[in-house]
Every structure is written in C-alpha cells, then in structure tokens.
Amino acid sequence: xxxxxxxxxTPEGIELTxxxxxxxxxALAWGIDLLIRGVILGFIxxxxxxxxQSGMAIILLSAFLIEWLYPAWxxxxxxxxxxxxxxxxxxxxxxxxxxxxxxxMTRNLLRAADFLPTMYLAGFVAMVMNRDFKxxxxxxxxxxxxxxxxxxxPLAIPKAEPRAPGxxxxxxxxxxxxxxxxxxxxxxxERAEELAEIPQTLTKGTAPGKAAARLxxxxxxxxxxx
Amino acid sequence: xxxxxxAVVLRxxxxxxxxxxxxxxxxxxWRPIWAVWFALYLPVATLCLYxxxxxxxxxxVLWWLKPVFDRAVLHTVSRAVFGEPQGVRATLRAxxxxxxxGIVMALTFSRLNLARSFVLPVAQLxxxxxxxxxxxxxxLGSRMRNVGVWLTVVCSNLEWVTLFGxxxxxxxxxxxxxxxxxxxxxxxxxxxxxFAQWGLKEACFYIAAVSLVEPFYVTAGFALYLNRRAILExxxxxxxxxxxxxxxxxxxxxxxxxxxxxxxxxxxMSGTQPAFALDDTAKSAHDEIRKVLASPEFSQHKEVTxxxxxxxxxxxxxxxxxxAFWRALSLLFAKGAxxxxxxxxxxLVAIALYYLSKFRPEPRLRNAPAxxxxxxxxxxxxxxxxxxxxxxxxxxxxxxxxxxxxALSLLYRGALSSLVQRHHLPFDPGDTEGDCTLxxxxxxxxxxxxxxxxxxxxxxxxxxxxxxDADSVERLCDEWRPHFSPAATT
Numbered sequence: 106x107x108x109x110x111x112x113x114x115t116p117e118g119i120e121l122t123x124x125x126x127x128x129x130x131x132a133l134a135w136g137i138d139l140l141i142r143g144v145i146l147g148f149i150x151x152x153x154x155x156x157x158q159s160g161m162a163i164i165l166l167s168a169f170l171i172e173w174l175y176p177a178w179x180x181x182x183x184x185x186x187x188x189x190x191x192x193x194x195x196x197x198x199x200x201x202x203x204x205x206x207x208x209x210m211t212r213n214l215l216r217a218a219d220f221l222p223t224m225y226l227a228g229f230v231a232m233v234m235n236r237d238f239k240x241x242x243x244x245x246x247x248x249x250x251x252x253x254x255x256x257x258x259p260l261a262i263p264k265a266e267p268r269a270p271g272x273x274x275x276x277x278x279x280x281x282x283x284x285x286x287x288x289x290x291x292x293x294x295e296r297a298e299e300l301a302e303i304p305q306t307l308t309k310g311t312a313p314g315k316a317a318a319r320l321x322x323x324x325x326x327x328x329x330x331x
Numbered sequence: 332x333x334x335x336x337x338a339v340v341l342r343x344x345x346x347x348x349x350x351x352x353x354x355x356x357x358x359x360x361w362r363p364i365w366a367v368w369f370a371l372y373l374p375v376a377t378l379c380l381y382x383x384x385x386x387x388x389x390x391x392v393l394w395w396l397k398p399v400f401d402r403a404v405l406h407t408v409s410r411a412v413f414g415e416p417q418g419v420r421a422t423l424r425a426x427x428x429x430x431x432x433g434i435v436m437a438l439t440f441s442r443l444n445l446a447r448s449f450v451l452p453v454a455q456l457x458x459x460x461x462x463x464x465x466x467x468x469x470x471l472g473s474r475m476r477n478v479g480v481w482l483t484v485v486c487s488n489l490e491w492v493t494l495f496g497x498x499x500x501x502x503x504x505x506x507x508x509x510x511x512x513x514x515x516x517x518x519x520x521x522x523x524x525x526f527a528q529w530g531l532k533e534a535c536f537y538i539a540a541v542s543l544v545e546p547f548y549v550t551a552g553f554a555l556y557l558n559r560r561a562i563l564e565x566x567x568x569x570x571x572x573x574x575x576x577x578x579x580x581x582x583x584x585x586x587x588x589x590x591x592x593x594x595x596x597x598x599x600m601s602g603t604q605p606a607f608a609l610d611d612t613a614k615s616a617h618d619e620i621r622k623v624l625a626s627p628e629f630s631q632h633k634e635v636t637x638x639x640x641x642x643x644x645x646x647x648x649x650x651x652x653x654x655a656f657w658r659a660l661s662l663l664f665a666k667g668a669x670x671x672x673x674x675x676x677x678x679l680v681a682i683a684l685y686y687l688s689k690f691r692p693e694p695r696l697r698n699a700p701a702x703x704x705x706x707x708x709x710x711x712x713x714x715x716x717x718x719x720x721x722x723x724x725x726x727x728x729x730x731x732x733x734x735x736x737x738a739l740s741l742l743y744r745g746a747l748s749s750l751v752q753r754h755h756l757p758f759d760p761g762d763t764e765g766d767c768t769l770x771x772x773x774x775x776x777x778x779x780x781x782x783x784x785x786x787x788x789x790x791x792x793x794x795x796x797x798x799x800d801a802d803s804v805e806r807l808c809d810e811w812r813p814h815f816s817p818a819a820t821t
Contacts, residue, residue: 107359108340109351124344127351129485129551192347222503226496229489233354233547252348272579281571292565300565303572306579 111237111249113201121201124252127238128229130192131250135225137188142171173213181209189250199247208246215242260287260328267330268322270307279327282307286324289317334566336414339557341567346478349558353551360411364546366419367403375400376538386534393538397545398437401448402429402455404549409456412557432458446472448552449479471559479555486548493540498533708758708767711740713748723816727808735804736792742811743789746782749815750775764790778814785811 111123149167153160179186184203185195196204196212204212218241219228228240237249260283274282289297294317301308301316307323308316334341339352357364376393383389403422406429410417417425433441433454444450450468453459459467472479561567623629719725722745729738747767750756756770764786772779785807791797 106340107338107352107355109344109348109355110340124348125351126347127354128489128547129350129354129482130347132485132488133481193345222500223496224492226492226500229492230543233358236355236358238351238354252345272582274575275578277571278575278578281568281575285565285568285572288562288565288568291563296564300569300572303569304576304579306576306583 113199115201123197123201123249125238126192126194126250126252128232130194131189131232131238134186134188134192134194137191138176138186139188141187142175146171176216177206177209177213180204180213181206185253190253193253193255194250195253197249197251199249204246204248208248211246212242212248215240215245218242260284262286262324262328263290263321264330265318265321265325267326267328268319269326270323272307274327282320282324283327286321289321334561334569335573337566338412338414339554341557341561341570343562343567344558346475346555346558349475349555350478350482350551351554352558353554354547356408356412356554357547357550360408360416363407363411363416363418363422364404364550365542367407367422368400368542368546370419370423371403372400372538372542380531380534386531390534390537393541395438395442397541398434398442398447398451399430400545401451401549402434402437404546405429405451405455405553408550408553409452412553429455433460433464436460445483446476446479446552447483448549449476449482449555451549452553452556471556471563475555475559479552482548482551482555486544486551490540490544493543494533494536497536497539501532501536708747708751708760708762709764711744711747713744713751715748715752718745718748721816723808723811726811727805730801730804730808733801735798735801738804738808739785739789739792739799742807743785746785746811746815781807781810781814 109125109127111125112120113123114120146164146168150164153163153167156163176186180196181204183190184197189195196209198204198208216225216228219225219231221227225240228242231240231244232238235244237243239249243249262283263286270282285297285300292300297317298314301320304320308319311319339356344352375396376389379389379392380386383392406425407417407422410422422429437451437454441447441450441454449472450464453464453467453471457467468476719741722741726738726741726745729735729741747758750767750771751758754775756767756774758767758770762770768779768783768786771782775782788799788803788807792799
C-alpha cells in the first residue's frame with residue numbers, strides 16, 4: 106500500500122508515524138523563507154547604505170550570514186525555519202529525534218549541491234526520486250522533513266443515547282466507529298446511512314434508516330457518556 | 332469506485348499531504364506513466380517543431396495541448412490506483428474513454444483554470460459536464476481548491492526551474508566552442524535573454540522540463556481529488572467498518588463452533604478420569620511455556636561469526652559458459668596478461684640482479700698475483716734490510732743527539748715495516764697515514780694508541796714543522812720495542 110507516512114520504532118518499542126513532506130509544501134516554505142530573508146536583508150541594506158563603503162561590507166557580511174545561518178540556526182534551535190513553521194513542517198533526524206547543529210549545518214551547507222545547476226533542480230530531482238522526499242542535503246545529514254503533529258482535539262461526536270455495542274471491540278475498531286460518528290455530520294445523510302449499514306452485526310435490528318443513529322449511539326457509549 | 336481496491340493508504344490528509352501522495356504515486360508507477368507520456372508527447376512535440384518554423388509557436392501549441400497529455404497520464408494512474416494497472420498499449424487503445432469527456436472545455440475555457448489538475452478527474456473520471464461539473468467542483472473544492480492552485484503555481488515554477496537548470500547545465504558542460512560569440516549574443520547579453528530567441532536547443536529543454544514535471548502535476552492533482560473524495564465520502568471509514576464487520580462475522584462463527592465443541596466434549600468426557608485432563612493441561616501448559624519462552628521477548632540473539640573447516644568443498648561452482656567469441660576474447664586477454672606478467676617478473680629479476688652486482692664488492696680476480704707487501708710507503712723504504720737491527724736503540728741515540736726528525740722517521744719506518752712484514756697488514760701503496768692508523772686499530776688494538784701517537788707526532792713534525800720535545804721522542808723510542816720489535820710477542 107502506497108503511503109506518505111514512514112513508521113519508525115523507538116528503542117522503547119513505540120511506533121511513531123512520521124508524515125513526510127514532499128516538494129510542493131517544501132517549495133512554498135522555501136519561498137516564504139526567501140521572502141523573509143529578502144525583507145531582513147533589504148532592511149539591513151537600507152540602514153547600512155548610509156555608511157557608504159563600510160556599509161557595503163556590512164551588507165555583504167550580513168547577506169552571507171543570513172544566507173547560510175538563517176535556516177541552520179532556526180532548524181537547530183526551533184526545528185523549523187519560519188517558512189516551514191508557517192506551512193506546518195519540521196525537520197527531524199531519521200530516527201525521529203530533533204535535529205541538532207551538526208545535522209542542521211550539513212543539510213543547509215549541502216544546499217549548494219541541491220542548488221545545482223540552478224534553482225535547486227538537483228534537489229527537486231533527488232526529492233521526487235526518493236521514497237522519503239529527501240534532497241541531497243537530507244541524504245547527507247540523515248534528516249527528514251515531516252509535518253508537525255497537529256494538536257489533538259477531542260472528537261466532536263454528536264450527542265445521542267449511549268448504546269453498548271454487544272461485542273468486544275479492538276482499539277482500531279472503536280476508533281473506526283468514533284471516526285464515523287465524528288465525521289457523519291460532514292457526510293451526506295444517504296452516504297452516512299450507507300456506511301453505517303456495513304457493520305450489519307452491530308446495527309442488526311435497527312429500523313431502516315436508523316443504522317447511522319445506532320452507530321452514533323455506540324460511539325457515545327465508547328466515549329463513556331451516560 | 333470501490334475503496335477496498337484502492338492501492339494507496341487512504342486517510343484524511345491535509346491538502347499538502349495529499350499532493351505528496353500524488354508524487355509518491357508517480358514515483359511508484361513511473362514506468363507506465365512516463366511510457367504513456369512519452370508515447371504521446373514526443374511524437375506530437377516533434378511534429379510541432381517540424382510544422383512551425385518559429386520555435387516559439389511550436390512551444391505555445393505544445394503548452395496549449397497539455398490537457399490532452401494530462402488525460403493519458405490520469406487514465407494510467409487512476410487505473411493503477413484502483414488496482415488495474417494498464418500498459419501503454421491498453422491506454423492508447425482506450426483513447427475514446429479518456430480523451431473526449433470535456434476536452435473542448437479543457438482546451439478552451441478551462442485551459443487557464445488555476446486548479447487544472449484538480450478539476451480534471453471530475454471531467455474525465457466522473458464525466459460531469461456543464462453546471463453539474465461546476466457544482467461538483469465547488470463541492471470538492473470548498474476547502475482544497477487553494478491547494479490545487481498552489482500546486483499549479485509550484486509546478487509551473489518547477490517547469491521553469493528545470494528549463495533554466497537544463498540550459499545552465501548544458502552551458503556549463505559545453506566546450507568553449509559552443510559559447511555564443513560576442514556577435515550573436517542576445518540583446519541583454521545573458522543566457523536568459525538568449526532564451527527569448529527559442530532555438531531548437533531551448534525547445535528541447537522545454538520539452539524535457541514539461542516531461543519531467545507535468546506527470547507529477549497530474550498525479551498530485553488526482554491525489555488531491557482522491558483525498559477530498561475520501562474525506563467527503565468517508566472511504567477510510569468504509570474500509571475500517573468493512574474490516575470490523577468481517578472480524579465480527581468470523582468471530583461469531585467461531586463462538587458458535589466453540590460452543591458446539593464444548594458441549595460435545597462435555598458429553599465425551601463425562602466418563603473419563605479427571606487425571607487425564609490434568610495431565611493434558613500440564614502438558615499443554617508446558618508447551619505453552621515453551622512457546623512463550625521461544626518468543627523474541629524472552630530470547631537473546633547474538634550473531635557470532637567464526638571460521639570452521641568444513642572439509643574440501645565438494646563441488647566447484649561451474650563457471651558460466653560464455654559465448655565462444657567472448658571466451659576466445661577473454662582467453663586472449665588472459666594470455667596477454669600472463670605474458671605481460673612474466674615479462675614483468677623477468678624485468679624485475681634483471682633489475683634486482685643489476686643492482687646487486689652494482690653494490691657487491693669487487694670480486695678478487697682469480698689469477699690475481701698474491702699480495703705482496705709494498706716496498707715503500709709515503710716514500711719510506713720498508714724493506715727490513717734497510718733498517719738497523721735495533722730500531723728503537725738507534726732511534727734513541729739519534730734523539731739524544733738532537734736529530735729528532737731522523738729518530739722519528741726511523742721509528743715510523745720501523746713500525747710500518749714491522750706491520751707490513753710481520754703482521755701482514757694489507758697496506759696499499761696509495762694508503763694515507765689515516766688509513767694505516769685505522770688498519771692498526773682494527774687489527775692490533777693493543778698497539779693502536781701508541782701507533783696513532785707516533786703517527787701524530789711524525790705528522791706534526793713532517794708536515795707542520797712542529798718539533799716535539801726530545802723527551803717525548805725518547806719516550807716513543809722506549810715504548811716502541813714491545814709493540815714492533817721482531818722479538819716482541821704480540
């Protein structure tokens with residue numbers, strides 16, 4: 106089964122799912138970062154222009170520092186540049202741990218290779234050929250760019266009379282019923298009913314058209330509502 | 332569309348993630364996708380380049396026709412996703428299936444739709460038209476259309492990146508001869524300005540860039556569409572609920588079976604002794620324990636590599652047979668290499684011998700005359716007959732008489748004569764005083780100190796005209812005898 110997620114196991118035996126980020130969101134994040142860097146540099150240039158010759162030195166030095174250290178500093182200390190943060194991305198090591206300075210420096214210095222021959226063509230080609238969407242810098246530094254985990258919000262399950270399912274359900278099965286209940290308001294009523302009729306064993310004995318309500322009742326029971 | 336036959340993992344993804352799924356699809360099924368792309372695109376591109384002398388017009392037509400090629404890619408990838416992968420030939424044969432639906436709109440009003448690849452499946456796969464299509468697009472695109480627009484923006488930029496990247500790459504690698512001279516340089520003198528003239532080379536770059544990016548664009552748009560539908564219609568829930576139902580059915584069947592068995596067993600066991608049952612459970616518990624202990628949680632694996640002698644290898648692996656021509660060629664190479672190696676060995680041995688002979692001491696000739704002590708050294712006559720019998724005594728008398736020079740020379744001459752005649756030190760006529768002293772130190776270490784003192788005194792007087800005092804000369808005379816007189820034992 107084709108997926109964009111990569112599962113890794115921690116030494117404690119916990120399986121983590123990392124959702125890999127591909128070329129489009131990363132290109133947009135890069136664009137945002139480019140904009141921010143441009144604004145910073147423009148501001149510096151505007152103020153330093155008053156200093157004539159030495160102002161030029163300041164502009165060149167800060168251009169160098171911003172170009173090479175801006176991404177590495179943000180990734181090593183915050184995990185993501187402002188652009189990546191805006192899109193919802195974060196840089197991690199292959200094993201799911203946060204990146205530190207060495208990896209952040211490596212993957213950002215290797216931009217020079219990704220940039221070849223112009224405008225990150227090599228990086229793009231490497232990314233689309235790689236299972237984990239790694240550009241050359243990521244390959245060298247063993248890093249991944251993944252989607253930041255969203256904050257968990259409680260499932261909004263419509264209130265209904267709780268009903269015991271009558272069968273022992275595994276975690277994933279409970280999750281399926283809860284998902285159905287939470288997403289049923291977004292489905293068309295016909296489709297919701299169609300879906301609810303699939304687990305006939307659970308919805309046996311319900312009046313026609315009431316299967317969805319039964320499943321929502323079970324979901325309420327599973328939520329612990331009384 | 333049946334969700335249970337979908338070959339990708341469906342879960343509600345955020346928009347960007349759905350695009351990534353599209354890129355993964357293109358990577359997974361790259362063979363049929365690009366095969367069908369090139370099968371259609373390359374002939375049309377060639378035709379366009381041939382038909383329009385102005386390359387720019389050709390490129391414009393190719394750009395305008397993009398939706399046509401997109402449809403072939405979408406057909407291929409949608410088939411693959413729903414578990415019926417199709418080859419190039421099948422796709423081309425099914426042209427009536429994928430080309431006509433909504434193609435006129437796609438090439439006219441919808442050509443500039445910013446979410447082109449996102450709305451394509453609605454027209455091509457769902458065959459919605461007119462206001463129905465608009466409604467459907469609005470429903471699907473209520474949250475995701477902006478992602479589709481961003482996809483278009485990024486992909487068109489990627490196309491330009493690829494175009495310029497290829498141009499820059501070729502320019503970097505091109506020998507200097509290909510460099511545009513100052514005459515035919517474009518108005519603003521840069522590579523980019525040069526591009527505006529759309530030569531054949533640049534047209535090829537454009538075709539390559541579109542070929543690289545466009546299939547990704549189509550698959551990403553399709554994935555976005557798929558994700559949107561999966562969310563709206565709960566495809567992932569459908570799969571999970573189906574699985575749940577299957578499990579419940581299977582397990583309820585099992586429960587019934589277990590009940591029947593238990594009743595049957597109850598009847599059967601009513602007459603037997605409980606000891607058997609106990610025994611049985613103990614045995615089964617034992618098995619259970621063994622099984623648990625064998626599980627990976629209770630075992631420790633260590634990989635150890637050692638060498639064991641396992642006897643001669645029974646069968647030598649047969650070398651794979653090569654065609655006769657290649658075998659002959661490889662044999663020729665082998666022979667050549669062998670000859671070369673032997674030549675190298677012979678050369679090495681020859682060089683070794685040459686150096687050995689160069690650094691070996693000169694061998695003594697067989698017929699060389701036997702060593703004859705020289706008759707004279709440093710102009711001294713060394714024949715024993717020329718010396719007085721009592722060298723030391725004579726020398727002392729001379730010294731007493733103040734003729735120190737003669738006394739010393741006599742002592743020196745006598746000493747040399749004695750060394751040559753009696754001790755057979757191999758002095759050569761060309762030896763210096765130093766050589767003699769060294770020879771004495773090697774052969775007669777006991778006399779070495781005295782001899783070097785004698786030589787030193789003599790040298791000082793003979794060459795530097797430094798007269799020694801009479802006492803030291805007399806002392807030399809006194810000490811001469813035990814070292815060099817014929818009577819002295821050494």
